[in-house]
Amino acid sequence: MSTADSQPALTLYTAATTNGWKIAIALEELGIPYKTYLVNLFDNEQKQPWFLKINPNGRVPAITDHKHGDFNVFESGAILHWLVENYDSGHKLWPQDSKHQSETMQWLMFQMAGVGPMQGQASHFVKFAPEKIPYGIKRYTDETKRLYGVLNDHLKGKEYLVNNQLTIADIANFSWILIHGSLDIDIKEFPHLKSWLERILARPAVKRGLCVPVKHEFLDAAMQKAGLPTL
Template structure:
């Protein structure tokens, strides 16, 4: 493997949100990385060239060549590593102990509350031949519930912690995008801007950040090339 750049990021060129949210944090911090795009249709994420680093066989996986080729997997663990080690100016992280715990709380909520429900809806919508209305309804309702949780907080404050955009906010954006995309295939029974106005304003503000724009443009270029 070439070590021409500080980091190697195993990810995918598809729409899977977890790899892109790590790329956003790397971009926000100005860290130089080489992406290796694994082909899910060929199950490359399960192949030995990847599982020798990540036994779980999922993306993303990060190798830090400047730190003795230290390997981290699980997207929010990677993000925690990046801010703890490299966000010395706290551009997208907080400093106070209590705020760090709140930041961690939102990372856990995203990983356990948003990611699985949003991801499962995508699986049952696009990757199964049999459509199961009760399953789709369950995950659709969970998406609505998660947006409701976020809106209840963001209606009182602009950002989730520390009065500024941090990783606590950034980790949600790619899954929010996925939810809005899936909304074109099913009826959500809500409109984000009208039903969750605080979430809509927050999401729009995150999308306006240059690092987010850059990463999502790369993501979208793969989708365009595939069509």
């Protein structure tokens, strides 16, 4: 829970981004007291020397864990794993069985190595490239849709990715797939993925996490375009 009153276990350095939402959602689901620092990406604050001591790559999110000697962790997948290893004794987001733990890591890496990079490149070519490059748009949008198809097939008859339990793998993939509308991807083509997306979006902790550090108008716009209820 984000708090300014009780002693926080962690400081979350973040912005309203897909990778930032992952960590905020996990923190809210686990009920870990934390405080947020909104990193000003438009002023390149993430490249300032003080922040590079926390994350040498100059990206958000990152955390400082005050309960573990002000230990810094960067890369969203590594942060998620750190949180469940150190703060999830009840196995709320991290299965008990070692095989299910491995499956969770497999689907987490699927997002880190596949969905994130491919959808990120699709977003760049669709929305930010100085000129329209049809090959780039088609290449990365098609690959994003292929990855959505893999998830959709896996989710047939399942509530969540692993053992019908919400895990950090679901959170990681959800945060990216939530904004599919910004790429004009029709989620109705992936009915099992759509049901999974709506199931996770209905969780109160997820809704809170999506408003950390602030609710961004881009998110509401993307959700409206996708026909999803706004926060």
